[in-house]
Structure formats: structure tokens, C-alpha cells
Amino acid sequence: MSEKIRLGISSCLLGEMVRYDGGHQLDRYLRDTLGHYVEYVAVCPEVEVGLPTPRETLRLVEHDNGPRLVFSRSGEDVTERMLSWARERVRTLEQEDLCGFVFKAKSPSSGMERVKLYDRNGVPQKAGVGLFARVFMEHFPLLPVEEDGRLHDPHLRENFVECIFTFKRWREMLAQGRTSGNLVAFHTRHKLLLLSHSTEVYRQMGKLVAAAGKAPSAELFSEYESLLMKGMRLRTTVRKQVNVLQHLLGYFKKQLTADEKREVLEQIELYRNGTLPLIVPLTLINHYVRKYQQPYLQQQFYLNPHPVELQLRNHV
Numbered sequence: 258m259s260e261k262i263r264l265g266i267s268s269c270l271l272g273e274m275v276r277y278d279g280g281h282q283l284d285r286y287l288r289d290t291l292g293h294y295v296e297y298v299a300v301c302p303e304v305e306v307g308l309p310t311p312r313e314t315l316r317l318v319e320h321d322n323g324p325r326l327v328f329s330r331s332g333e334d335v336t337e338r339m340l341s342w343a344r345e346r347v348r349t350l351e352q353e354d355l356c357g358f359v360f361k362a363k364s365p366s367s368g369m370e371r372v373k374l375y376d377r378n379g380v381p382q383k384a385g386v387g388l389f390a391r392v393f394m395e396h397f398p399l400l401p402v403e404e405d406g407r408l409h410d411p412h413l414r415e416n417f418v419e420c421i422f423t424f425k426r427w428r429e430m431l432a433q434g435r436t437s438g439n440l441v442a443f444h445t446r447h448k449l450l451l452l453s454h455s456t457e458v459y460r461q462m463g464k465l466v467a468a469a470g471k472a473p474s475a476e477l478f479s480e481y482e483s484l485l486m487k488g489m490r491l492r493t494t495v496r497k498q499v500n501v502l503q504h505l506l507g508y509f510k511k512q513l514t515a516d517e518k519r520e521v522l523e524q525i526e527l528y529r530n531g532t533l534p535l536i537v538p539l540t541l542i543n544h545y546v547r548k549y550q551q552p553y554l555q556q557q558f559y560l561n562p563h564p565v566e567l568q569l570r571n572h573v
Contacts, residue, residue, distance in 0.1 A: 261296040262425045265350065265358035265393075267367045268301035270405050275301040279311040284405050287359060291418070294564060298353050302366040302389040306335070306342045315365045317374045317385040324374060326365055326388050336388065339366060343392040350393075355400060356428065357421040360390050362406035369394070369404045399486045400424070411572040412492060420489045422563045423447065427485060435478050437469040444481075449559035451488050453501045458488035499529050501559060505542050512549045521545075536570040 268275050272283035304310060313331060317324045326336045361367045367387045374385030386394075394402060401420035408414045430443045444466045451459045462484050469477060502525045506518065513521070524538040539560065546554045554560065563569060 261294060262356045262421055263354050264295045264297055264421060265353070265355050266297045266299055267359065267361035267364070267405070268299040268304070269361055270359060271297060271299055273299065273301065275304045275310055277303070277310070277312050277314050282361060282405070284408075286408070287405065290567065293566075295421075298350070298355060300346065300350075300389075302339065302343065302346075302387075305346065306339055308335075317365045317372060317388075319374060319376050324385055324388070339388045340392065343389045344396075346389070347393055347396040350397075354428070355397070356424045357401035357403070357417070358393060358397075359408070360387065360402065360404050362404040364390075366390070369402055369407075399482060401486070401490070411569070415569040415572075416490075416492050418567060418569055419450070419562050420486070423450070423489050423558075424486065426558070427482065431478070435474050437477075440469055440478065440481065441466055446556050446558050447485075449501050449504065449557045450562055451485075452504070453493045453497050453559060455488045455491045456497075456500075458484055458491070462488065495529055495531075498535055499525060502528070502538055502542070505554065505560075508551055508554055509545055509549065513545065517545075531573055534571050534573050536568075539570065 266287065267282075269280075269282040270284045271288055272281045274281050276282065303312070303315065313328045315326055315335070316329045318327050319325075324336075325334055326339050327334045360369045362369070363372055364387050365372055365385070366389045368385070369390050370386060371383040372385035372387055373381040373383060375381050390402075394400075401417055401424060403413065403417040408417065426447075427443065430439050433439055444462065448459070448463075451462060462481065465472075465477070465481055465484065472480075506521055506525075509518075521538065521541055524533060524541055527533040528535055528538050543560055545551070546560065
């Protein structure tokens with residue numbers, strides 16, 4: 258990366274004292290670990306819209322014209338105020354070159370999903386979306402988004418981080434020029450990473466790149482970007498990863514001895530049955546890539562999609 262990834266985030270997750278009770282919801286992983294590779298753009302809808310800290314709690318309430326954002330005790334409705342601010346805020350965020358956003362879970366302004374939505378009888382259902390989060394996701398439909406709570410799941414965390422690093426590389430490629438050559442080079446280096454997320458999307462993207470010289474540039478790049486983020490958002494599975502690992506092994510048919518191949522296959526099988534994390538067979542394969550200077554695999558981001566220090570492939 259030529260520079261840090263710019264990532265939007267709910268301000269309270271960085272330790273800012275902006276919560277309704279005057280406190281924060283500091284997430285040390287986001288601030289202290291991922292923060293080494295990310296430059297955050299903090300947003301607190303409720304404070305930025307002009308509400309005090311501390312303040313009365315807000316809630317989403319069902320209405321014929323859509324969910325309303327109201328104070329839980331006084332009943333004051335601040336929906337239009339919040340929506341007006343949100344629509345303007347996302348326009349200013351266009352200038353921030355964001356590669357994603359981390360929302361505060363359960364928040365009536367920032368929750369990405371499953372926010373409490375109260376019916377006319379005051380009974381909550383986890384069916385709402387925070388008003389700002391909804392406006393943001395509609396305005397930036399391709400940007401990777403997640404919530405702090407979901408990022409405690411190691412699989413979701415790995416998927417999100419892969420998405421933002423891939424999107425950053427995509428942005429850097431676009432800055433070098435929207436040429437067929439740049440697109441082909443980008444796709445070539447991401448083939449195995451894409452395959453680990455979706456075989457079907459991988460095939461669609463391959464057909465698109467094969468026709469790169471025929472389609473109009475703007476249309477081609479727009480369609481590729483949509484497929485790229487569609488594919489990357491699909492979670493990897495053990496079965497998908499095993500498929501890619503076996504694919505990798507196929508590049509060493511002439512170099513590895515029978516015993517070396519057997520060792521790799523044994524590690525792949527131990528990964529398949531949940532005994533070893535993905536990092537173990539990948540470390541061995543990376544060793545052979547380096548030892549035999551395998552040119553195609555040396556450029557594959559699948560082998561190193563994000564900094565190893567994040568330890569995202571160390572879970573079982």
C-alpha cells in the first residue's frame with residue numbers, strides 16, 4: 258500500500274465520549290491493532306446533528322411512512338433532522354476516499370442491521386437499520402461495511418479486512434489509469450483470492466476481463482467493480498479454501514518430491530477437519546513459492562491478502 262486505508266467509523270468505537278450516557282464504546286482491536294494500517298474518519302451522527310452529550314436515549318419507531326427516530330421518553334421526533342444531516346454528511350464523505358465503514362451495532366442512528374424497531378404497542382423487533390447507516394449504505398452501495406459486534410467473529414473479521422484491503426488496491430489501480438492492461442494485471446493478481454470467495458463470480462469476472470478490449474472503458478470498469486465487491490463480500494468456507502489450496506499445490510508437480518506433496522496434502526486435510534488453522538498449510542506453500550520462485554504464485558494476493566501481523570488466518 259502506498260498509504261493507509263481510510264476507513265469510516267462510529268466515533269465512540271475510538272474511545273470518544275459521545276454516547277448518550279456520556280461514555281464511549283472503545284474497541285481496542287479497531288483502534289490499536291487494525292489502526293496500525295488504517296486512518297479513521299470518525300462520525301457520530303447524534304452529536305454531529307447537534308444533540309447534547311449526555312442525552313435522552315433515542316429509538317426507532319414504526320410508522321406508515323417508514324421508521325421514525327424519536328426520543329424514548331419525550332417522544333420528540335428528530336427523523337427529518339437526522340435524515341437531512343445524513344444526506345449532506347455522505348456527500349462530504351465522498352471527499353474522504355473511504356474504503357469502508359465500521360458502524361456501532363444496535364444504534365438507532367448507526368446500527369447496520371437488527372436494530373430494535375418498536376411497533377405501535379411499544380414492542381421491539383430486531384428488524385431496524387440506523388438512519389445514518391441506511392443513508393450511507395444507499396449512497397455507497399459498493400463500500401464494505403461492518404459492525405463492531407460482528408467483527409468479534411473471526412470469520413467475519415477476516416472477510417471484512419480482506420474486502421477493505423482489496424478495495425484499497427482497486428482504488429490504487431484506478432489512480433494509475435483505467436486501461437485494459439491495468440485491469441488485466443489487477444485481475445491476474447487477485448484470481449485465487451476471488452476464487453476463495455466465489456467460483457461463480459470468479460468465472461463471471463474472467464469472462465468480463467477476456468472481453469476487456471471490446472467493452473467501453475467506463476462500463477467495463479463499473480461492471481468489474483460491482484462484481485469484485487459482490488464476490489469479496491461472499492464469505493470463504495473451508496471447502497472453498499481447500500479447493501484453492503489444492504489448486505496451489507498443482508503448480509509444484511515437477512518440483513516437489515512425493516513426500517513433500519504428501520506433507521502438504523496432510524496439512525490441507527488437517528485444515529479441512531478443523532485441526533489446523535489455514536495459516537499452517539499456507540505457510541508451507543508460501544515456503545515452496547519462495548524456494549522455487551514460482552512466478553505466477555509470487556504475485557497472487559491470496560497468499561498474502563493482508564498483513565500477517567493481523568493474524569486473521571490463525572483461527573480454527
